[in-house]
Amino acid sequence: MTEAQAKKEIQDITEKVNHHNDLYYQKSSPEISDFEFDQLLQKLIALEEHYPQFRQPDSPTQRVGGTITKAFETVYHRYPMLSLGNTYSREELEDFNGRVAKGLDGNPYEYFCELKFDGVSISLIYENGILVRGVTRGDGIRGDDITANIKTIRNIPLSVKGKDIPASIEVRGEVFMPRTVFNQLNKEREDIGEERYANARNTTSGTLKMQDSAEVARRKLDCYAYYLLGEDISTETHEESIHKLESWGFHVSPTYKKCKNIEEVHHYIEHWETRRQELPLETDGVVIKVNNLDQQDQLGFTAKSPRWAIAYKYKAQSTSTRLNGITYQVGRTGAVTPVAELEPVFLAGTTVKRASLHNANEIARLDLRIGDYVFVEKGGEIIPKVTGVDLEKRKEETVPVHYIEQCPECNTSLIREEGEAAHYCPNATGCPPQITGRIEHFIQRKAMDIDSLGEKTIEQLYNLGLVKSPADLYDLKKEDLLKLEGFKEKSIANLLEGIEHSKKIPFESVLFAIGIRYVGKTVAEKIARHFKHIDALSQASLEELLAAPEVGDKIAQSVFSFFRKADNVHEIERLKKAGLIFKSEAKEIEKESEVLANKSFVISGVFQRYEREELQEIILKNGGRVLSSVSGKLDYLLAGDNMGPSKREKAEKLGVKIISEQDFEKLRNGQTL
Ligand code: IVH
Numbered sequence: 197m198t199e200a201q202a203k204k205e206i207q208d209i210t211e212k213v214n215h216h217n218d219l220y221y222q223k224s225s226p227e228i229s230d231f232e233f234d235q236l237l238q239k240l241i242a243l244e245e246h247y248p249q250f251r252q253p254d255s256p257t258q259r260v261g262g263t264i265t266k267a268f269e270t271v272y273h274r275y276p277m278l279s280l281g282n283t284y285s286r287e288e289l290e291d292f293n294g295r296v297a298k299g300l301d302g303n304p305y306e307y308f309c310e311l312k313f314d315g316v317s318i319s320l321i322y323e324n325g326i327l328v329r330g331v332t333r334g335d336g337i338r339g340d341d342i343t344a345n346i347k348t349i350r351n352i353p354l355s356v357k358g359k360d361i362p363a364s365i366e367v368r369g370e371v372f373m374p375r376t377v378f379n380q381l382n383k384e385r386e387d388i389g390e391e392r393y394a395n396a397r398n399t400t401s402g403t404l405k406m407q408d409s410a411e412v413a414r415r416k417l418d419c420y421a422y423y424l425l426g427e428d429i430s431t432e433t434h435e436e437s438i439h440k441l442e443s444w445g446f447h448v449s450p451t452y453k454k455c456k457n458i459e460e461v462h463h464y465i466e467h468w469e470t471r472r473q474e475l476p477l478e479t480d481g482v483v484i485k486v487n488n489l490d491q492q493d494q495l496g497f498t499a500k501s502p503r504w505a506i507a508y509k510y511k512a513q514s515t516s517t518r519l520n521g522i523t524y525q526v527g528r529t530g531a532v533t534p535v536a537e538l539e540p541v542f543l544a545g546t547t548v549k550r551a552s553l554h555n556a557n558e559i560a561r562l563d564l565r566i567g568d569y570v571f572v573e574k575g576g577e578i579i580p581k582v583t584g585v586d587l588e589k590r591k592e593e594t595v596p597v598h599y600i601e602q603c604p605e606c607n608t609s610l611i612r613e614e615g616e617a618a619h620y621c622p623n624a625t626g627c628p629p630q631i632t633g634r635i636e637h638f639i640q641r642k643a644m645d646i647d648s649l650g651e652k653t654i655e656q657l658y659n660l661g662l663v664k665s666p667a668d669l670y671d672l673k674k675e676d677l678l679k680l681e682g683f684k685e686k687s688i689a690n691l692l693e694g695i696e697h698s699k700k701i702p703f704e705s706v707l708f709a710i711g712i713r714y715v716g717k718t719v720a721e722k723i724a725r726h727f728k729h730i731d732a733l734s735q736a737s738l739e740e741l742l743a744a745p746e747v748g749d750k751i752a753q754s755v756f757s758f759f760r761k762a763d764n765v766h767e768i769e770r771l772k773k774a775g776l777i778f779k780s781e782a783k784e785i786e787k788e789s790e791v792l793a794n795k796s797f798v799i800s801g802v803f804q805r806y807e808r809e810e811l812q813e814i815i816l817k818n819g820g821r822v823l824s825s826v827s828g829k830l831d832y833l834l835a836g837d838n839m840g841p842s843k844r845e846k847a848e849k850l851g852v853k854i855i856s857e858q859d860f861e862k863l864r865n866g867q868t869l
Pocket of ligand 1 (some may be wrong): 278279280281310311312313314316317318333370422423483502505507
């Protein structure tokens with residue numbers, strides 16, 4: 197390919213990818229399959245890698261991330277990022293309206309209302325239409341440059357196109373994690389025995405500060421734009437700016453409204469008071485802005501906030517009720533969760549009887565006592581929270597809650613590992629909710645998909661002594677099932693068929709189903725592909741486990757100890773005998789070449805262009821071998837970012853060649869180093 201051809205090809209594919217991105221994300225009407233899209237993108241990535249001089253500054257390849265930022269640079273904001281004054285009542289808002297009227301010398305004015313999005317504010321700088329910088333608010337004067345992470349957010353345009361784009365613009369907006377994404381993320385964390393994230397806002401903030409932008413890309417953040425700044429912007433009202441932002445491809449929440457007077461503002465506030473719960477993100481109020489930009493200038497700023505805008509904060513929906521007691525729930529992994537048992541109380545549309553108290557630290561922090569009147573709040577999250585104690589109503593004879601020491605289900609002494617907030621019941625094989633929890637995990641859709649079996653049936657099967665572990669399911673006979681309440685010919689046949697069908701479920705799902713702590717669906721997929729057979733996995737050393745993609749210390753340790761417990765080994769043997777699939781049915785690797793024949797590699801760290809398993813596949817396809825530890829016999833240590841120092845030291849000491857991703861590509865192309 198000549199340089200001119202490469203340039204043209206890069207332009208063409210970039211255009212195609214942008215077009216399909218637009219169809220997928222903006223218009224929700226894709227015209228090609230995900231696979232075809234991925235092929236296009238991979239082709240573009242490869243071309244850009246070879247011809248970096250032709251990479252377009254707004255190339256869609258930046259969406260997938262891959263850049264590792266070790267420390268974010270602090271940069272000054274061009275215009276300070278101020279905050280907004282808050283109001284909490286109709287009267288305070290009337291006062292604001294009075295100040296505006298006075299400041300505008302009695303001239304007519306209009307308002308523009310938006311919801312106050314509860315995320316993380318961001319400043320986006322576009323130079324000549326190209327997104328060049330994304331900066332956090334920081335202290336309002338200086339923030340962190342998180343451009344690489346910002347570029348992975350699909351709804352933030354990498355470039356703005358049109359006739360009248362000013363040379364330099366700044367767009368402000370709120371980055372957020374949609375409720376659905378947040379809930380899914382938490383569900384995945386629960387599945388692998390990790391603690392849930394407390395709320396979407398903090399999770400968004402943590403995600404934006406991640407070093408690996410590829411991980412940020414996976415978290416599916418979104419962004420609403422709400423403010424346009426710059427020298428030569430030809431708009432006269434905020435409303436026009438908002439329409440401009442929309443036409444440039446920014447995501448603007450469609451909830452805004454122009455209001456002719458403060459009465460209409462009050463209506464807007466009332467309108468969204470409860471309806472805002474149905475929006476895709478959390479909101480905690482309304483932002484009221486004077487619409488005309490000249491009038492905004494006339495009103496100006498105080499040291500902290502604009503005089504032309506204010507926030508109206510919705511009251512957190514809260515009430516107080518009596519804490520009747522605390523009960524303790526034991527989950528599949530043995531983790532104990534304390535639950536507040538409340539005197540039923542009506543709050544924001546539902547009756548609240550219980551609220552999670554998370555762990556012993558939270559109970560101590562709140563200094564809860566049985567009989568206390570506690571404040572219960574429903575914030576953006578649907579699950580109610582206990583936020584404090586009404587000390588005025590506290591009775592004298594109450595004593596602080598003493599956290600349980602024995603499992604409420606099986607009486608075993610609880611343990612609390614260092615650095616962990618939760619208490620655990622260690623009696624994995626004898627504690628009823630842990631047993632039924634494991635079976636529920638095993639049969640779920642993402643695992644063995646036995647949908648003819650539900651929570652109630654599992655409990656009955658357990659109570660009748662018929663099922664104590666997943667393997668027992670495969671010994672169930674029709675006679676056994678006749679003992680189940682409400683089960684007849686048809687339902688029994690259904691259940692047995694569901695169990696039979698699960699024998700065809702692929703290895704990666706089986707691996708997820710057996711419930712190794714910290715092995716969620718994605719990790720199970722990766723290690724199933726890496727080890728290919730349960731025996732290879734069960735015999736793997738810690739070091740070999742660490743060489744698998746996505747496996748860090750915590751997961752490696754968990755997998756290693758799982759296979760060293762006799763009960764687990766026995767259970768797997770029984771599942772094997774029952775006929776479950778315990779090996780990867782992936783096709784044998786098709787050979788590409790022998791350019792890496794007789795060459796051995798250890799792969800370590802994070803790479804710009806490849807996942808570790810991709811590198812592994814390329815090596816195998818081209819005749820090479822992948823080893824897990826550095827020794828004198830090793831040919832190459834393929835080093836990415838964040839590689840542990842011990843591997844490097846060892847390689848240097850033994851004289852093993854340390855090569856980069858680019859070196860590796862040369863080897864793959866048959867070049868010598
Ligand atoms: S406008 C000069 N509009 O609220 C101030 N801010 O307390 C311009 N926020 O840091 C801000 N939704 O993160 C504006 N529709 C909205 C907003 C909004 C949320 C946040 C923003 C800001 C904070 C101010």
